[in-house]
Amino acid sequence: MRSRFGRFRTKIRTAAAAAVLALGASLVAPLPMAAHAAPVTDYCQGRCSDILPPGENGNATLAQILLNQIFGTQPEHAEDQLGPYANLAGGYQNLTDATINNFFNDASFGVPAGQVASTTSPRSDVTITRDKKTGVPHISGTTRYGTEFGAGYAAAQDRLWLMDLFRHVGRGQLTSFAGGAPANQGLEQEFWRAAPYTEEDLQAQIDWIATQNGERGRQALADVNAYVDGINAYIAASDSGRYFPGEYVLTGHKDAITNAGTIERFKSTDLIALASVIGALFGTGGGGEVTNALSLLAAQQKYGVAEGTRVWESFRERNDPEAVLTVHDGESFPYAVRPENPRGLALPDAGSVTVEPLVYDRTGSAGTAKASAASKSATTTALSANTRGMSNALLVSGAHTASGHPIAVFGPQTGYFAPQLLMLQEIQGPGISARGASFAGLSMYVELGRGQDYAWSATTSAQDITDTYTVELCQDDVHYLYRGTCTAMEKLERGNSWKPTTADGTAAGSYRMQIYRTKYGPVTHRATVGGKKVAYVALRSSYMHEADSVVGFQMLNDPAAVTDAASFQQAVQHINYTFNWFYADSREAAYFNSGANPVRAADVDPTFPVRAEPAYEWSGFDPAHNTADHTPASEHPQSVGQDYYVSWNNRQAKDYDAAGFGNGSVHRGNLLDDRVKKLVAAGGVTRAQLTKAMADAALTDLRGEDVLPDLLKVLRSGTVSDPAVSAAVTKLSDWVTAGAKRRETSPGSHTYADADAVRIMDAWWPLLVKAQFEPGLGSELYGALTANLTVDEAPSAGHGPTGSHAGSAFQYGWWSYVDKDIRAVLGEPVRGGLARTYCGGGDLAACRDVLTGTLKQAAARTSAQVYPGDENCSAGDQWCADTVIHRTLGGIKHGKISWQNRPTYQQVVEFPAHR
Incomplete structure (x- = not known):
């Protein structure tokens, strides 16, 4: 998106006169005050802090965009968290507990009376209060519907344009919406390849939640509907009041003078499209089996089969004894281990592998040049599915802290974007009590943050939940053998076209994307195996089920559901994304690894392609709904009360394969482990000391x-x-x-x-x-x-x-x-x-x-x-x-900050009390 919004000069000059009309229309006119939810006790007592750069305000009117592009001015609260975040790199060495909030926000519940900047009541049963320092929305509702309506309204106030972008990314339709810049093409190609859903597929995920998750599933759908209603209420208000994001004008969706044009209303399936993007970006693992096969064959060709396999395995480092572990007490959690005599391998014939084309021009020819250029641009200038590994966590149990209470410094590394993918909020209402960060457009619940007397966070774990199956072709290149029957592949297409709406002269154009889908997932490669033509297809356990995790997030926000470490672990078991989850309250620090880990057939090696035959399928595999048996919660890496925990996308535990290369003796997790281990050995750890350890590793x-x-x-x-x-x-x-x-x-x-x-x-x-x-x-x-x-x-x-x-x-x-x-x-x-x-x-x-x-x-x-x-x-x-x-990803840009390798959103927490 940088190429699209980085050069607005010509557009700015032509739009400037009309934009002045919008200068005064940047705030929602408040409605009559609503009743507040009952006050809650904040057991953190001022010892919870957080930070999320660049700032809470991710929406800007056309006039504000013009002023930013011409003069560098920033809308209020657009980058007021960037300076404190950046300054930690130069100020951490002298950090004390008393100065933590020079670099973080006070993450206490509520807004002190003297710090109230504004109140908005889009309905009589909810109030959105924003504080003066950061502009974070504090949503307080007296009914469940009103609370979630307010969450949707606040999300649209802060991230409407970004939410609109990503519902189109999730559908593979970004270029038609925002233009054909190479980064736009790369984004839609990357994510549509991972989750090529039809509208029927998106609706099926909603239906699945309703039928498979009991009362909590039904409540989640009611929350989603209320949330969407809140988004649409803001769209209607901002459209009539002309304070909608200025990017709609710059991309031709609205006219600055006549207000002609439409901002499309949201629907529940848009949230599933958004969830598919987030799931593909941060919550999956595995895959790469074809690339693994090619390097194994190269090793075997050089050294012979036995020695070549031994050499290859040494580079794979599946269970390296020198690797840093999150669960370091010696407990074993076997998963995806290498079998002694693997069955069903389907290694390709030498030189036969080709990547399945994704992009085609309108004549049906593969658009390889356009695809590769767009994908490169997406990888280097915007988002990529390869960025799934990030985030870190440091926790010390109360036995080793000065206060006797656990301390945590943790957060996700979601990248740096303007506006930010995450947004801060506090939600207080019936069955909900939390403050923290949520992905824009999915913020009906706080996804990473704190409750009344506990806090939680996650890092990407990326254990292997994606397998490559090898289907034998029959009849032609678009039919395959499925359980002995020649079956037609499903052809999915997405056409995109755009107009030359940018000042940098981006040409109008069009292309289409095409994917063939089988019962075992989408086709990724083609090859021959033993001389027979095959297609390699990717089967991901969370495919068609990205929305299932909503129940787990709902529970994390419910003070009745999470009361201690054990109930926290029960909540995150409902999240099928591959995450490492961390928890701290006044008494316990804890950890749990989530994910829909499939139960594989005996002696199948998930590191390589396997034949698509019933004998090698996942246990209980049902292709109609992409369901299968999953490993029980007891087999997932987990711990309560370990002396300390660290995670920087390193291996989770002994015998637990962390899906992929690079988990050996030297990993960036060592930078945390070495520092925290020294603090624990010395004892008396403080919030400042643990924050300093993180900041030191970050440089x-x-x-x-x-x-x-x-x-x-x-x-x-x-x-x-x-x-x-x-x-x-x-x-x-x-x-x-x-x-x-x-x-x-x-x-x-x-x-x-x-x-x-x-x-x-x-x-x-x-x-x-x-x-x-x-x-x-x-x-x-x-x-x-x-x-x-x-x-x-x-x-x-x-x-x-x-x-x-x-x-x-x-x-x-x-x-x-x-x-x-x-x-x-x-x-x-x-x-x-x-x-x-x-x-x-x-x-x-x-x-x-x-x-x-x-x-x-x-x-x-x-x-x-x-x-x-x-x-x-x-x-x-x-x-x-x-x-x-x-x-x-929008019209507002921010300045550079000095490098530091740390989470984007980060919390520093220590609870001195508990319910």
């Missing part, structure tokens, strides 16, 4: 802290005679001693301390990995393994899965492989080591030559070469290359 280069010390050992195992290499070693060593941080010399300096060392590390890592591993693996196998796991994800590495300027970094990379291999060369003990030693063929002197040669190359690279610049930064600007930039 640390994982490679510098956990891998570089051993690289320096190899370099110093002999004489370093080259002056350039010697100077680089000194700089890197000094950087390690200083903590391997990527932070400014002083707040606002826009210059890094140890800038040369950071530059050298950034230049060296990709050169080092390639020189260390490619000679031993061979180019084909090395290339196949780097397709499974990217080599590098430094903050400035725009090629990483999260793209550039995304904040989140160091999740994906070859950190563990380099670490294990280098320690093996040094002769140090390695548990779960690689099958072979690669650096210099295992010879220390030869390995030192590899490191010396690549380090010399890296040290010679200039800042302009390492940081080549982009549309946001000049070449050579190291600080800017790392910066976090809020990607514009």
